[in-house]
Amino acid sequence: xxxxxxxxxxxxxxxxxxxxxxxxxxxxxxxxxxxxxxxxxxxxxxxxxxxxxxxxxxxxxxxxxxxxxxxxxxxxxxxxxxxxxxxxxxxxxxxxxxxxxxxxxxxxxxxxxxxxxxxxxxxxxxxxxxxxxxxxxxxxxxxxxxxxxxxxxxxxxxxxxxxxxxxxxxxxxxxxxxxxxxxxxxxxxxxxxxxxxxxxxxxxxxxxxxxxxxxxxxxxxxxxxxxxxxxxxxxxxxxxxxxxxxxxxxxxxxxxxxxxxxxxxxxxxxxxxxxxxxxxxxxxxxxxxxxxxxxxxxxxxxxxxxxxxxxxxxxxxxxxxxxxxxxxxxxxxxxxxxxxxxxxxxxxxxxxxxxxxxxxxxxxxxxxxxxxxxxxxxxxxxxxxxxxxxxxxxxxxxxxxxxxxxxxxxxxxxxxx
Numbered sequence: 579x580x581x582x583x584x585x586x587x588x589x590x591x592x593x594x595x596x597x598x599x600x601x602x603x604x605x606x607x608x609x610x611x612x613x614x615x616x617x618x619x620x621x622x623x624x625x626x627x628x629x630x631x632x633x634x635x636x637x638x639x640x641x642x643x644x645x646x647x648x649x650x651x652x653x654x655x656x657x658x659x660x661x662x663x664x665x666x667x668x669x670x671x672x673x674x675x676x677x678x679x680x681x682x683x684x685x686x687x688x689x690x691x692x693x694x695x696x697x698x699x700x701x702x703x704x705x706x707x708x709x710x711x712x713x714x715x716x717x718x719x720x721x722x723x724x725x726x727x728x729x730x731x732x733x734x735x736x737x738x739x740x741x742x743x744x745x746x747x748x749x750x751x752x753x754x755x756x757x758x759x760x761x762x763x764x765x766x767x768x769x770x771x772x773x774x775x776x777x778x779x780x781x782x783x784x785x786x787x788x789x790x791x792x793x794x795x796x797x798x799x800x801x802x803x804x805x806x807x808x809x810x811x812x813x814x815x816x817x818x819x820x821x822x823x824x825x826x827x828x829x830x831x832x833x834x835x836x837x838x839x840x841x842x843x844x845x846x847x848x849x850x851x852x853x854x855x856x857x858x859x860x861x862x863x864x865x866x867x868x869x870x871x872x873x874x875x876x877x878x879x880x881x882x883x884x885x886x887x888x889x890x891x892x893x894x895x896x897x898x899x900x901x902x903x904x905x906x907x908x909x910x911x912x913x914x915x916x917x918x919x920x921x922x923x924x925x926x927x928x929x930x931x932x933x934x935x936x937x938x939x940x941x942x943x944x945x946x947x948x949x950x951x952x953x954x955x956x957x958x959x960x961x962x963x964x965x966x967x968x969x970x971x972x973x974x975x976x977x978x979x980x981x982x983x984x985x986x987x988x989x990x991x992x993x994x995x
Contacts, residue, residue, distance in 0.1 A: 583607070583631075583649070584717055585617055586710070588676070588685040595687075595710040600717065607631040609679070609686070610655070613880040620878075623680035628655035631671070631688075649688070655680060691717055714748075714768075722750060729812055732771060732819065743778055743788065743889060747771040748822065768822040769807055774815050785816065791889040792818045794864065802853035802884055823886070824878045828929075829871035832936050840964050843933035844990050847926050849883035850874060851987040854926070857891075858919045858983055864891050865917045869925035870907040871932050906932075906939035910950075911976055920979045923986050927971030928952070934959050949974040964993040 583604075587597035599617050601607055609617040610628040619628070630652045649671045653659035657680030659666050677686040706716040706723045714735055716723050725733045731751055738746040749771045772791075778784040795806040795818070808819035828846065832838070850869065857864040867890040875884040909924035911917065928939040935942075935957055942952045951974050954965045967989045973979040980986045 582691040582717065584687075584689040584691060585609075586687040586689065587619070588687055590682075590685055593685070595712065598710065598713065598717075600715075600720075605633045617686075618879060619679060619684050619686075621679070621684050623657050623683035625655040625657065628679055629653045629659050629677075634670075649690075651677070657681065657683065721752070729771070729773070729817060730810065732769070734771070735768075738770070740775075742775070743784060744772045744774045747773055749819070769819050770804070770822050772818040772820075774817070776815065779815055787889050788816050788818070790891060791887075792816075794888045794891045795820060797860075798856075800853060800856045802849070802856070802882070803888075804884065804886060823875050823884050825875045825884065826878075827872050827886075828874045828876060828883075828933065831876060832871065832933060837934050837936040837959065840934055840959065840961055841994060843930050844964065844993050846874070846876070846883050846933065847930055848987055848990050850885065850926060850929075851983050851990070853883070853885045854922050854983045855987070858922070863919055865919055866891055866922050866925075867912060867917050868904060868907075869922050869929065870904045871929055872904075874929070906943065909972075909976075910974055918976060919983070920976050920981060923971050923980055923983060926983075926986065927968045930964070930968050930971075931957065931960075946974075961993065964990075967993060 583601040585599045585601075585607075586595045588595060601616070604616065607617065608615040608627060608630050609619060609624075610626050611618065611620055611624050612626040615627065632650045632652065634648050634650050651659065651661075651666065651669050651671055653667055660678040660681060661669060661671075661675060663678075671688050673688070673690050675688045677688060678684075679686065709716055709723050713723055715721065722733055722735055725735065726737070727734050729749075732749040733752060734747050734749050736748040738748050740746070747770070749769050751767070751769065772788075774784070774788050778788075789809075792806070792809040795804065796809070798806075804823055805821035806819075807821065808817075810817055810819075854866065854869070857866060866885065866888070868887055869885070873885065873887045875886055876882075877884050907925045907928045909917070909921040912921040912924075931937075931939045931942060931952060931954075939952060942954070942956055943950065944953050946953070952968070952972055954960060954969055957965070960968065967980075967986070970978075970980045970989070971986055980989065
């Protein structure tokens with residue numbers, strides 16, 4: 579027999595599961611807000627390192643006669659940890675215990691599932707019983723609870739979104755995620771697949787952009803860019819397989835929670851600038867051409883910005899291309915099919931406007947004394963120093979704009995004061 583420890587994040591109102599973590603061999607599990615915890619709970623009541631769960635060898639320290647290992651909780655949180663309403667510093671845990679991280683704080687259900695050694699044939703016979711409805715993977719066998727369809731070896735678990743060019747799918751490759759001989763359950767590795775839409779497959783330009791994204795991702799190696807896994811043609815459709823980033827894009831985040839303080843917006847754009855510095859430093863330089871809040875993911879585990887969607891990238895020096903870019907974020911020269919590295923700088927400035935206002939930059943675009951531009955005086959939440967940086971980043975003419983992403987980053991750093 580082997581054991582699986584399951585921690586389930588419960589909705590405090592109706593106690594329904596809202597997240598889950600599964601562990602098989604860990605001797606110590608840390609829970610808190612910090613990014614290096616195994617269980618990350620982003621809540622103001624939770625300390626950075628709120629508590630630890632330690633596996634105890636039953637032959638020496640177990641308070642019971644069971645031969646199974648047991649778990650001891652050690653609370654380190656400023657606001658305390660409660661079990662059944664009782665403040666707890668240290669405690670041995672029993673199955674189905676609910677931990678309250680601070681009074682009125684997040685709830686974690688503690689469960690132990692004991693399983694016999696799993697073979698591959700047993701996996702496919704598993705009924706997946708006892709899984710919460712939103713579980714992607716079975717708590718018993720570790721394999722997907724539902725598979726929508728299969729493309730080559732990839733099992734499609736869910737559709738994440740659909741755009742004009744393609745459909746984004748959440749996938750899992752069983753050939754890379756096998757049940758281990760010891761019986762230890764798998765630790766599933768997820769991937770994102772972009773599937774070209776059927777109508778787009780008939781358009782040469784669409785195919786060119788799709789293939790360009792694959793080539794670009796394959797050539798890049800930066801922590802702020804999703805890793806490339808695979809690219810293939812199946813039944814007339816092209817598929818791009820890449821790293822799954824757990825997080826939320828800045829557009830959805832702002833629409834859900836509202837504008838952020840200028841200091842936070844600056845921090846995110848400094849991180850975006852680090853990725854653009856890498857892209858612009860390639861030979862030839864790569865212009866992303868589609869920097870906007872929807873293409874900037876805030877990764878959950880470390881709150882870092884990841885730049886996604888490289889379907890619009892263009893290498894400097896190649897022939898003039900099709901107009902590509904999002905309204906409000908696309909620089910004037912890019913609208914004319916003449917993107918340069920400063921076009922990405924313009925998009926960063928426009929993105930700052932959205933982050934601090936929650937409104938599309940188009941709302942602030944009008945005729946100005948020096949041509950068309952953003953009326954930044956209408957944005958009362960923009961500090962004077964940051965207003966000047968945004969104005970220089972989004973100048974109508976390229977020659978009047980901040981020229982390099984390094985210069986933009988330096989200017990933004992000074993706005994943190």
